[in-house]
Amino acid sequence: xxxxxxxxxxxxxxxxxxxxxxxxxxxxxxxxxxxxxxxxxxxxxxxxxxxxxxxxxxxxxxxxxxxxxxxxxxxxxxxxxxxxxxxxxxxxxxxxxxxxxxxxxxxxxxxxxxxxxxxxxxxxxxxxxxxxxxxxxxxxxxxxxxxxxxxxxxxxxxxxxxxxxxxxxxxxxxxxxxxxxxxxxxxxxxxxxxxxxxxxxxxxxx
Amino acid sequence: xxxxxxxxxxxxxxxxxxxxxxxxxxxxxxxxxxxxxxxxxxxxxxxxxxxxxxxxxxxxxxxxxxxxxxxxxxxxxxxxxxxxxxxxxxxxxxxxxxxxxxxxxxxxxxxxxxxxxxxxxxxxxxxxxxxxxxxxxxxxxxxxxxxxxxxxxxxxxxxxxxxxxxxxxxxxxxxxxxxxxxxxxxxxxxxxxxxxxxxxxxxxxxxxxxxxxxxxxxxxxxxxxxxxxxxxxxxxxxxxxxxxxxxxxxxxxxxxxxxxxxxxxxxxxxxxxxxxxxxxxxxxxxxxxxxxxxxxxxxxxxxxxxxxxxxxxxxxxxxxxxxxxxxxxxx
Numbered sequence: 182x183x184x185x186x187x188x189x190x191x192x193x194x195x196x197x198x199x200x201x202x203x204x205x206x207x208x209x210x211x212x213x214x215x216x217x218x219x220x221x222x223x224x225x226x227x228x229x230x231x232x233x234x235x236x237x238x239x240x241x242x243x244x245x246x247x248x249x250x251x252x253x254x255x256x257x258x259x260x261x262x263x264x265x266x267x268x269x270x271x272x273x274x275x276x277x278x279x280x281x282x283x284x285x286x287x288x289x290x291x292x293x294x295x296x297x298x299x300x301x302x303x304x305x306x307x308x309x310x311x312x313x314x315x316x317x318x319x320x321x322x323x324x325x326x327x328x329x330x331x332x333x334x335x336x337x338x339x340x341x342x343x344x345x346x347x348x349x350x351x352x353x354x355x356x357x358x359x360x361x362x363x364x365x366x367x368x369x370x371x372x373x374x375x376x377x378x379x380x381x382x383x384x385x386x387x
Numbered sequence: 388x389x390x391x392x393x394x395x396x397x398x399x400x401x402x403x404x405x406x407x408x409x410x411x412x413x414x415x416x417x418x419x420x421x422x423x424x425x426x427x428x429x430x431x432x433x434x435x436x437x438x439x440x441x442x443x444x445x446x447x448x449x450x451x452x453x454x455x456x457x458x459x460x461x462x463x464x465x466x467x468x469x470x471x472x473x474x475x476x477x478x479x480x481x482x483x484x485x486x487x488x489x490x491x492x493x494x495x496x497x498x499x500x501x502x503x504x505x506x507x508x509x510x511x512x513x514x515x516x517x518x519x520x521x522x523x524x525x526x527x528x529x530x531x532x533x534x535x536x537x538x539x540x541x542x543x544x545x546x547x548x549x550x551x552x553x554x555x556x557x558x559x560x561x562x563x564x565x566x567x568x569x570x571x572x573x574x575x576x577x578x579x580x581x582x583x584x585x586x587x588x589x590x591x592x593x594x595x596x597x598x599x600x601x602x603x604x605x606x607x608x609x610x611x612x613x614x615x616x617x618x619x620x621x622x623x624x625x626x627x628x629x630x631x632x633x634x635x636x637x638x639x640x641x642x643x644x645x646x647x648x649x650x651x652x653x654x655x656x657x658x659x660x661x662x663x664x665x666x667x668x669x670x671x672x673x674x675x676x677x678x679x680x681x682x683x684x685x686x687x688x689x690x691x692x693x694x695x696x697x698x699x700x701x702x703x704x705x706x707x708x709x710x711x712x713x714x715x716x717x718x
Contacts, residue, residue, distance in 0.1 A: 205585075209586070214583055214606060215464070218463075218585045219466055222396075250502075254468060255462075255495035256495035258469055258499065353494065358535065
């Protein structure tokens with residue numbers, strides 16, 4: 182199972198790297214045109230430096246978080262780095278993941294992002310994809326759905342969240358300098374968060 | 388895109404090496420890190436550490452040396468450096484009397500520097516921080532992340548640097564840095580955007596007769612776009628926004644920085660400075676010192692910013708104090 186987690190990280194990385202130009206172009210509209218470049222650099226390092234033999238899923242994710250923290254830079258580095266490290270705390274010592282574990286890990290990752298970024302939903306950030314995704318996931322699991330069902334719902338909610346970022350002005354991050362001028366543009370951070378969730382879904386579906 | 392580069396992902400590394408080779412009398416590089424420190428170390432004094440994305444040269448490594456900074460961390464182009472790099476700079480610069488971090492107010496910079504400060508405090512190093520936020524283009528509000536730190540940060544490097552060089556303690560250096568921040572305001576504009584090496588195209592598009600007012604220093608678009616006018620009118624507009632802050636009044640003495648964004652001929656900066664001085668004269672604001680040049684750039688952006696710093700006797704003394712760094716030498 183832990184080998185699968187590494188494969189999944191690698192798959193997320195490949196999707197982020199595929200979307201390097203796309204994410205950078207979104208950032209060019211309302212930020213400083215580096216989101217895709219920075220995330221791609223980070224995931225390239227995650228793939229290179231991963232602890233592939235570690236049976237502990239928490240350990241693998243902690244390593245991934247520390248690697249992102251030391252290679253991405255900007256605001257995304259600390260935010261995604263913190264997200265993985267907080268998820269790692271929940272999954273420490275585990276060699277397999279249940280749908281309940283995944284929900285707790287996602288919840289913990291989101292809490293970490295909120296604390297580090299001093300941000301809430303509705304500020305045109307990655308949280309606008311992640312929080313609805315978590316809510317949709319939790320609801321589906323409570324209704325008796327499995328990991329794949331939950332992730333389907335999470336991805337759909339994340340997509341809607343990304344669309345929602347087009348309708349609001351940024352109050353956090355570099356896009357906030359544009360104020361009302363940021364309305365109409367899609368948030369790059371919410372987009373990379375959605376790509377991450379979709380990669381996890383697609384990897385698990387096989 | 389035409390640039391004098393080899394490999395896009397080697398730019399920062401090769402730039403730092405080239406910089407250290409140009410100024411070995413002032414600076415050295417911490418091996419294995421994108422960190423510049425003083426060639427002779429900083430023993431026995433409070434250390435000033437700053438940093439940010441690359442692309443703002445000579446900021447910030449260019450201000451490392453006697454009378455100014457002790458350490459500077461270079462991130463990727465326009466990207467805040469990572470906590471491990473900042474942590475290394477703090478450890479390397481620390482001369483035993485504590486470290487003051489000078490952070491420009493950007494979400495990423497603040498997060499990365501604060502994480503590094505926590506790591507250094509765990510090692511027993513005393514770390515304090517100040518955050519510069521001089522750009523009046525951005526409205527200040529409790530609902531946003533606040534104003535950006537731009538060229539006015541150079542005055543913090545100079546004055547807090549002189550204070551630390553005079554042997555003052557960490558609390559005192561922090562107080563003086565804070566006083567500079569309170570009294571500094573800037574605003575900039577662009578004639579043309581810059582081209583990020585990794586992107587290969589301009590960070591925003593302007594028509595041939597358009598300018599962008601209120602730009603930052605990372606190629607991010609500004610607060611409004613308008614038709615170009617003669618430079619005097621542009622100076623009036625930028626200065627008007629700065630004076631509307633209400634901190635520079637008749638009878639005050641100020642230091643002035645006319646900062647080029649990287650691709651602006653000095654000729655044009657001097658033309659701008661001429662009118663800036665006239666305009667301040669007419670308001671009976673006395674110009675104590677003027678700096679004109681490329682102090683904090685934005686790659687190859689064409690444009691400039693204006694910064695005012697209100698002075699008192701204490702700040703004047705530190706502003707006049709000698710310094711020897713790659714980008715600023717003062718006898």
